[in-house]
Ligand code: SF4
């Protein structure tokens with residue numbers, strides 16, 4: 398690859414998509430690249446995420462409704478970003494979409510993802526209050542990013558308040574039990590229908606904790622998916 402260009406991330410930052418990472422496709426491990434579908438004709442992969450509350454505020458301000466307002470907003474924002482900042486650059490959004498993209502594997506390579514006891518990724522800056530929002534194949538020529546070099550919070554957390562905060566003891570014994578967690582979430586009047594008490598008990602990145610309505614939306618969606626999954630089993 399000859400000429401490399403600076404990454405125009407300011408547009409995405411302002412839109413609440415404030416975590417970005419550029420990979421050269423050729424540098425990705427084969428098993429990660431295999432989750433992306435057909436990558437022929439593209440040079441790079443751009444991983445886009447959000448941290449904290451800004452994205453939700455932007456989604457609300459956009460007026461986008463429907464069942465998946467965050468996904469719809471993110472797709473529209475990425476489309477506008479390419480149109481305004483990179484006209485003529487070929488790209489394909491592979492997530493949100495049907496491809497089984499290995500989001501956590503990409504997050505690990507970007508230095509964003511470290512495992513937490515409650516199975517949500519965590520890092521030293523945002524805590525667990527971030528998520529993957531878009532994965533884009535692009536015929537771009539940006540400088541690839543170095544992985545974020547941050548501490549691994551759970552290594553320096555001897556008290557582990559998240560574990561004691563879980564009313565279902567889903568992390569008892571050093572392993573996460575999806576059965577116990579899901580069973581509790583589905584109970585009538587569950588305290589975890591629209592949130593995760595363990596996640597909220599973690600002090601790391603607490604200033605970025607989602608707003609109540611954001612939490613309700615995110616966990617409401619996962620509750621719907623959980624019910625659907627159990628009904629199809
Ligand atoms: S409370 Fe401690 S162990 Fe639990 S997720 Fe946070 S940093 Fe990790």
Ligand code: SF4
Nearest residue numbers: 563578589593594595
């Ligand atoms: S959602 Fe509730 S039951 Fe599940 S891990 Fe979090 S605190 Fe425990």
